Amino acid sequence: MRSLKARLTVVAALWVVAGVTVAGFLLSGTFKNFLIEQFYHEIHEHLDEFEGLLEIDDTGKVSLQRVLSDPRFSVPLSGYYWEVQQHGKIVARSNSLEGPLLKVPEDGGADAQVHMHSIAGPTGELLIAERLRWLDDKKDPIRIIVGIDKRHLDRELGEFNTVLLWSLGIFCLSMIAIAILLLLFAMAPIGKLRTAFANYRSGVTPNMRGAFPEEVQPLIDDLNSLIASSGEQMQRARAQAGNIAHGLKTPLAILVDEAHRLMQRGDAQAAAVILDQCRRMQSQIDYQIARARAAASRVHPGTASSLSDTAAAVVTALERLHIERHLKIDNQIPAGMMVACETQDLNEMLANLIDNACKFANACILIRLGEDAPSDFVRVVIEDDGPGLPPEAWSVVFNIGEQWDTRKSGSGLGLPIVRDLVHLYGGEVRLGRSELGGLMVLLDLPTFAANGRT
Template sequence: MSLKRRLIVVASIWIVAGMIVGGFLLSAIFRELVTVQFNDELHVHLDELRRLAEISPDGAILQRDLSDPRYDVPESGFYWEIQRNGSIIARSKSLDGPALDIPADPPTNTYIHSYSIAGPTGTLMVLEQAKWIDPSGTPVRFVIGTDKRHLDDVLHSFDSMLGYTLAAFAALMIAASALLILYAMRPFDQLRTALGTVRSGQSTEVGGTFPREVQPLVDDLNTLLKSTAELIGRARIQAGNVAHGLKTPLAVLTDEAYQIKEKGLHQSAAIILDQCRKMQTQIDYQITRARAVAMRSAPGMVASVQKAALEVTSALSRLHKARPISIETNIPPSVSVACDAQDLNEMIANLVDNACKHARKRVGISLAQPLQQDRVTVAVEDDGAGLPPEAYEIVFNVGERWDSQKPGSGLGMAIVRDLARLYGGDVRLGSSTYGGLAAYLELPKATQ
């Protein structure tokens, strides 16, 4: 999972969790406030009922109706009742049926009591208070209540509205967080794009404008790229110096061998010349390998396969012009590999030169089928005699040749395999569609 996705997921989880906890807290606070408000309203109506009630031995009447008209609507859920000795002496127009079942209080208890009882339209939230009209008689009980469903409806409406509101707010917060994270991570996308241009060879350094927090990283990367390029340059120069330094002593030894041969010491001269040839082969091989190892570390290596094939075809056509050989190139211009151009030329040149030496009339350079997504396979084929399968690996050994009648040092195929493997590829042999030998050079495709 990418860093941006992780940050967005974590931010979303925290936002959702915060909204859930906040929703529960707000709902609990609102429930407490509304419940207190309902109780306060019942206290006010109970006090109003006691003040308006005129009690007589025959019953009770109110000087006027209560200020809340809902007590006059039948089964409205707002009820009041006045009782004496368990009998009803007055009740609201909204109430019908048997007397409200209020728990009995001690005779001397005149405090206000709250109960939840069964009412005609559901559970009632009830306040009750006893009052002595006649000290020698029994107290009168004033009862006022409201259906609990009214409170539940208010709470349910608030919870629904709160849930929708918090859900919408959470969605907006998540969207805002995602946009903020994407904006904050944008410099890293720019850095990735800039590094892509370096890898593809379009630029030698990471360019662009970056925030202060990212710019030191960009500067360090550019310094590293510059120092790497300098090290590679020095390595190539050093490899050339080694080759030049060994060439002169080897030439002296070879000349001495020929002088020894002129003096009649043919066997000694042959041994020295053979050893000089082997040393020259090893020097060429190791110098080429050292240069390739250095180039492999260089960023932004891109080489066009078509360009390399055309250059090789042009050079080898002139080299083998004495023979009726046709070199055909069929490589699309868009195919590129992650390899140094000089090394690619050397690999293709060795393969094509080897094919030209053994071909009768025809050599072909093309892309092997099927095409792969991240690899490029170049096929070099000829119409020569080919090789038996047991020789496919032998010819890759340094200094080994299967056909000693043909000119060569036995170094070309070994260099091709070593270079290909240094770049993460390989080379293999097989049967050609032309009837001869086919060499398949596989290299990683260049990053676009």
């Protein structure tokens, strides 16, 4: 489970469920003990009332001055019973009681104290209070028993547990819902932070903007300071690259001029060596400046470009450049395709690759999206119907200043620059054989969604 919201929600739900479950057991147990105590207290009251109404005549016949105040003692098998025993026989019993003698446990009290027992009754388990009473003219005491069926206790306890279960269940769900709402409210600044970062990366805002809590604002301030510092470093890198180019331009021009003078003096061999070395130095300078500019631009996180728009612009420019050759450039890149590259870098990569295809193509160039691209990458395929390259040349042409066909104009820097640029973005460029008969270039670029925007 990788989602922080999901983790916190599960933990909060488990904690609430555990707490409510423990509370439910404690409340149910407490109420049960209270209910049992109340039942025994009620039995005691009935026992006291029964003894107050008890009359025994000279013949030993037991009777009551009046019926007990609770009418359930008169309803057959109501669960409310009383019985008077002597010598192990029934002397009298309530109208509600039927069946054999109520059997008091062997450890029943032999004193005048009230004793509580749980015995088998005519309608189930029976909670009783019993007491011995000695009469003046009798040697053997009588046993007075008053009991209430335990099913009444179980029914009330079951009703309470049902209400308790529903109440705690609703309370538990409400607490989980509140916890989820609190988590969503607490995590909202993270969503705003992500949106602010996505807006910055896409170039909508120059830095991370938004209203954030005071606990998050210091982090935003530090990130904005880092962004500003990175921008300054990028500008310095680009300025430094320009200064290097400007500083070396004059010495190289002087060397080239001296080489031409040597050639005019008749020293063609020395002039050719100097011109060749100057060309190599110029190629290295151009390559390193381009690479430094690309690396500096990659430091800036605002990398979002339209692949379809950039490809269309490059195709339009190259169609005008090669108008006399009547080349057909078929651009099949769908509209709305975004990649996580700066527009200038993307333009340079596409321009180099499509221009190479135009130089060697006979009549047509195809630009499309390829299949089997790596996860979070989009594959751009550029094909032509030219002579192509043999497999042994596919790696050689990526070397700086190398050209397989020297008859075509070029510095040998296009493919190396494309390779270094795409590597800076985590992508890859490869060559292969096109079904059109010429060269096929596979360019893997990171999609913009893979870089965190939602």
